[in-house]
Amino acid sequence: MQTNSNEYKHHRSCNLCEAMCGVEITLADKKIISIRGDKDDPFSKGHICPKVVALEDLYNDKDRLKYPVRRTSNGWEKISWTEAFDEVAKQLKSVQSRYGNSAVGVYFGNPTIHNYGTTLFGPMFFASLHTKNKFSATSVDQLTHHIASYFMFGHQLLLPVADIERTDFMLILGANPVVSNGSLLTAPDMAGKLKALRKRGGKVVLVDPRRTETARLASEHLFIRPGTDVFLLLAILNVIFKENLVNLGRLAAFTDGLKIVKKAVADFPPEKVAEITGIAQNKIQELARSFAKAKTAVCYGRMGVSTQEFGGVCQWLINVLNIVTGNLDKVGGALFTLPAFDPITAPESLAPKGSYGRWHSRVRKLPEFAGELPSVALAEEILTPGKNQIKALVTSAGNPVLSTPNGQQLDSAFASLEFMVSIDFYINETTRHAHIILPPTVALEHDNYDLALSLLAVENVAKYSPVLFEPDSNQRHDWQIYLELQSRMESKGGLSDVVAQVKKQVMSYLGPSGMLDLGLQFGPYGTKFNPFSSGLSLNKLKETPHGVSFGQLEPCLPERLFTPAKTIKLAPEIYIKDLKRVKEKLTSIKTDGLFLIGRRQLSSSNSWLHNSLRLVKGRPKCVLLINPEDASKRNITNGQTVVVSSRVGRIEIPVEISEEMMLGVVSIPHGWGHNRSNVELSVAKEHAGASLNDLTDELAIDAVSGTAAFSGVSVEVEAVSNRAYNRELLESLKASD
Ligand SMILES: Nc1nc2c(c(=O)[nH]1)N[C@H]1C(S)=C(S)[C@@H](COP(=O)(O)OP(=O)(O)OC[C@H]3O[C@@H](n4cnc5c(=O)[nH]c(N)nc54)[C@H](O)[C@@H]3O)O[C@H]1N2
Ligand SMILES: Nc1nc2c(c(=O)[nH]1)N[C@H]1C(S)=C(S)[C@@H](COP(=O)(O)OP(=O)(O)OC[C@H]3O[C@@H](n4cnc5c(=O)[nH]c(N)nc54)[C@H](O)[C@@H]3O)O[C@H]1N2
Ligand code: SF4
Ligand SMILES: [Mo]
DSSP: OBOSTTEEEEEEEOOSSTTOOEEEEEEETTEEEEEEEOTTOTTTTTOOOGGGGHHHHHHHOTTSOSSOEEEETTEEEEOOHHHHHHHHHHHHHHHHHHHOGGGEEEEEOGGGGGOHHHHHHHHHHHHHTTOSOEEEGGGGTTHHHHHHHHHHHSOTTOOOEEOTTTOSEEEEESOOHHHHOOSSSBOSOHHHHHHHHHHTTOEEEEEOSBOOTTGGGSSEEEOOOTTOHHHHHHHHHHHHHHTTOOOOGGGGGGEEOHHHHHHHHTTOOHHHHHHHHTOOHHHHHHHHHHHHHSSSOEEEEOHHHHTSTTHHHHHHHHHHHHHHTTOBTSTTSEEOOOOSSOGGGSOTTTSOOOOEEEEEOTTTOOEEETTBOOGGGHHHHHHSOSTTOOOEEEEESOOHHHHSSOHHHHHHHHHTOSEEEEEOSSOOTTGGGOSEEEOBOOGGGSOEEOTTGGGGBSEEEEOEEOOSSOOOTTOBOHHHHHHHHHHHHHOOSTHHHHHHHHHHHHHHHHHHHHHHHHHHHHSTTBSSSOTTSOOBOHHHHHTOTTOEEEEEOOOOTTTTOOSTTSOEESSOHHHHHHHHHHHHHHHHOOOSSEEEEEEOOTTOOTTSOTTOHHHHOSSOOOOEEEOHHHHHHTTOOTTBEEEEEOSSOEEEEEEEEOTTBOTTEEEEESSOOOOSTTOOOHHHHHTOOOOGGGTSOTTOBOTTTOOBOOTTEEEEEEEOOTTOBOHHHHHHHHHHO
């Protein structure tokens, strides 16, 4: 859109977190002048967060790669795309011919779902590798949600979304949406939405071992001992059943297993769990009653509960709580979306409905889910000799050295590989181990559509982001890189070469935008099912640069269920069995000592935005938070450097003493630790911090899913020496006194 002489505006959605904020970028002479919230975006209404500037900083980052590189003894050497693709395919095929298909492993990271090129073309490329050793960030994140949806609703992507805009009572466990901007809950301006909830007379109760930024906006904050949410949830349900507060409403007609749940929760009365959780018996009773009696209520639990020892059971119980109080599929409760591109009705190869335990990891026998194995097993699958040992690895849009437990172990595992290729624009803690790096374009250089996030949004919205800066002719998009590699992997001589070529031509012609157009036209608001309407297509969507809203979510059960008899399975056996482990824990739990949890920060995005000076400058961000009493017991003072050690490693980190922390709990943000050798991130190295995941333990997992149990790592904290203070931190702490 032209405004004055040489200024023009570009509209897109920020893809740096799950909130899907509309942004308005003003440019002059192809230079960005400002990035603001797009007030005309019907969904985000002008909201943005400080992180948005990273869109520009990424584009301008001098450290980012634009051409393929090969690692040599003299450093990284530039090579051509053709040479790079040929070499990668040759090496992967060589490993597979010598050791079998599964000797090639794959890890893909979180940005995969923030980029529709990777989301749409990734599955085809990964399938062409024919490996059972596929890993992703899902198993250090939201896997427990997918498994609960798969077993209860029949499809891993039928994820209930908390109706934050219409609920009367929101119980939040282990999420900090004011900082994270929401997860599996796409709703821009979470702070505004929580304030609005309270203003309309609603209540927000937050359960978290830290008094977080979100806690400050809650009606009530309850400290909980890390990893014990399972007991709290069981006790809440115990009260609801005991006091006859169960009321499934219309769900009763299509829900199985109520009696089994009633029996299962009978063993966990509040008095049995109060001490372990740190939440008083009467508080638990009061919470159960007010949740059940609220006109509408929703329980929402995220990273703090998804990634703990009983994460699987926790996410199941959260669904159970919403169901037995009649709040699932109800306005003001938890609802399902009907997105314009609906992955739930898309082909299985693109969005599988789920599968569990079709195979197991070789070393620790952890179960497959939807074709993937848990990432906690990646290092041991590389390091343990034997048949099907991983000898070569493909990483794409992931930084597992900083993002998955026991990063040091993964570092040595990657260093031992015969071949590694990374699809990433940074030489970071993970990709520095690659033999070849294939760099894709960044967000402003490609178009985008939020395929995954539209599935998780509090409104049914569709937004298309056009390309802002055309990339150079020698750059490649992620999907083009995937397609080139896929085609080479599928070419096995003879006719297969011809088929692979034709497939490549067709898919290249279609591209992500062609697939999107088909998805939109065949989707619930498209032209194909309703030829007389002026329904949705990509062209239509492009005419509305601020996006389209199809309104708030509506009840859709039982029709949208994928279970064979279209019933909700309230008591899947897998969870009932795991309650045995929960019961044992009730008597064996360790409550003394210090327990470590993680933390997210407004200006970070996991491990990969620390090369933006605007985002990292100022007060040191990678600091350990500790309660004053725990600090004084150890003679630790503010700003001092401490050594934190766990079963797997030790790090040094400055301390900030904070009343925010529950007694016995310390917190470190994840995604830092850029001081490893050969990392080529000039800004991030100057603000390196230490890696939380050099302390987290790959053996600590949720047994049902194999998801990493990040919450509640047992640690020791000791002062290094009286002289080791962090001056910058001390000064900033004094300034804030
Ligand atoms: N202790 C602890 N660990 C955690 C968490 C925690 O709370 N505590 N959180 C976990 C969670 S929720 C997640 S999602 C994971 C994240 O785990 P990962 O996804 O493995 O790690 P990220 O730090 O997100 O790294 C993303 C990588 O993708 C690259 N990248 C960015 N955009 C693109 C793109 O468009 N294309 C390509 N090809 N590459 C791109 C970046 O340069 C970076 O290397 O970390 C997990 N780790
Ligand atoms: N600014 C920013 N935004 C982000 C990201 C980022 O790195 N930075 N990452 C994005 C990603 S990939 C994701 S998945 C989302 C995650 O979004 P959230 O889940 O909202 O983010 P976290 O900050 O990890 O929130 C987890 C909370 O759980 C608490 N907690 C830890 N252990 C326990 C426990 O045992 N029980 C309970 N009840 N609470 C516990 C922690 O103190 C923390 O407040 O955020 C996304 N948004
Ligand atoms: S909240 Fe998320 S989507 Fe919105 S501007 Fe910030 S990083 Fe981007
Ligand atoms: Mo995540």
